[in-house]
Structure formats: C-alpha cells, structure tokens
Amino acid sequence: xxxxxxxxxxxxxxxxxxxRVHAAVWPELLESIRRAGxxxxxxxxxxxxxxxxxxxxxxxxxxxxxxxxxxNQKWQKKMADIFEETQDxxxxxxxxxxxxxxxxx
Amino acid sequence: xxxxxxxxxxxxxxxxxxxRVHAAVWPELLESIRRAGxxxxxxxxxxxxxxxxxxxxxxxxxxxxxxxxxxNQKWQKKMADIFEETQDxxxxxxxxxxxxxxxxx
Numbered sequence: 001x002x003x004x005x006x007x008x009x010x011x012x013x014x015x016x017x018x019x020r021v022h023a024a025v026w027p028e029l030l031e032s033i034r035r036a037g038x039x040x041x042x043x044x045x046x047x048x049x050x051x052x053x054x055x056x057x058x059x060x061x062x063x064x065x066x067x068x069x070x071x072n073q074k075w076q077k078k079m080a081d082i083f084e085e086t087q088d089x090x091x092x093x094x095x096x097x098x099x100x101x102x103x104x105x
Numbered sequence: 106x107x108x109x110x111x112x113x114x115x116x117x118x119x120x121x122x123x124x125r126v127h128a129a130v131w132p133e134l135l136e137s138i139r140r141a142g143x144x145x146x147x148x149x150x151x152x153x154x155x156x157x158x159x160x161x162x163x164x165x166x167x168x169x170x171x172x173x174x175x176x177n178q179k180w181q182k183k184m185a186d187i188f189e190e191t192q193d194x195x196x197x198x199x200x201x202x203x204x205x206x207x208x209x210x
Contacts, residue, residue, distance in 0.1 A: 044203035098149035
C-alpha cells in the first residue's frame with residue numbers, strides 16, 4: 001500500500017465551509033472511498049491550501065472508480081464552487097501531486 | 106497517536122539537493138527521530154514546498170527533544186541553507202502547521 005499526497009486550493013471565502021462539510025462527510029461517500037481502495041486518508045488545511053494524504057494500492061484505479069461513482073459525483077458537484085477555478089496541475093497530472101521524498105516507519 | 110502536518114519552503118536552487126539528502130538520511134538521525142516519539146513520517150515535496158506528515162504522541166515534547174539532540178542539531182546546520190530564510194510562521198507557532206480537517210481510517 002503506497003502513500004500519496006496532492007494539494008488543492010480553495011477559495012478564500014470558503015475556508016469555513018470547507019472545514020464544516022469535511023467534519024461531516026456523508027457516510028455513503030466514506031463507503032465509496034473505502035470501496036475504491038483508499039485508506040488512512042487525512043486532509044490537512046492551512047489557509048487556502050488543502051493537502052490530501054492517503055494510502056492506496058492503485059492510485060489511478062481508485063480515482064477512476066470514484067470519478068464514476070454517483071455518490072462521489074454528487075459530492076463533487078456540491079464542492080465545485082469551494083475550489084479555486086484553476087489548480088496548479090501539470091500536463092498528464094490528475095491532481096497537483098506531491099512526491100514522497102522521505103519515509104520512516 | 107495523533108497525526109500532524111506542517112509545511113516548509115525550500116530554495117529553488119536546492120530542490121535536487123533536498124531530494125538527494127532525504128533519500129539518504131543518517132541512520133543515527135532516524136534513531137533520534139524515533140526516540141523522540143515520531144512515527145509513520147513522510148515528507149512530500151512539490152516544487153519548493155515540502156509537507157511533513159507524521160504521527161506523534163506529544164508534538165511539542167518530540168520537537169523540543171529533537172531541538173536539544175546533538176545529531177539533529179548537526180543535521181539542521183547542514184540543512185540551514187536549503188530552506189528559504191523566512192517561513193510563513195504565525196505568532197506562537199513552531200512550524201507553519203496544517204490542521205487536520207478530515208480523517209478516515
């Protein structure tokens with residue numbers, strides 16, 4: 001199980017809303033995330049930056065599964081206006097990934 | 106054991122060096138970090154931003170222990186010119202902390 005991290009920018013006027021909705025994520029969405037193979041999943045926020053850290057067996061398969069999941073689609077629709085319109089994604093990237101350069105068990 | 110994350114900025118001309126030295130951290134420093142009570146410790150990097158994610162029982166005690174550790178002091182001296190001079194620290198903060206706003210086991 002590999003560790004992955006990526007970061008997203010949220011709108012300045014949506015910081016409180018972001019924290020509030022993430023303190024009460026739908027149980028059925030948690031079930032979808034688990035079924036997609038994502039575990040030990042934290043979201044850390046500082047100001048407008050959120051860093052999502054998780055363990056996944058197959059990153060692309062997990063996020064493709066979630067992209068097709070109706071519950072996740074509904075959640076993403078609800079979240080759409082929380083995020084800044086443009087994210088710092090590079091060609092070929094699904095998300096602005098951070099590379100793990102160090103790990104100690 | 107709580108999860109913590111903070112972020113630091115490195116100098117643009119030190120990115121390669123940062124990755125290289127963190128691929129070969131001194132075994133005696135790993136020992137010091139473990140003794141300080143830090144576990145499951147990842148460093149993720151994107152461009153000049155590094156996000157340090159770890160599990161610790163007592164965050165302040167662990168970093169105070171490390172601050173007094175001669176091996177860590179030697180390491181920090183070696184790292185000093187890798188980091189940008191000013192970090193985005195707020196009053197009362199040891200590091201620019203990220204707050205965990207979501208967790209799923």
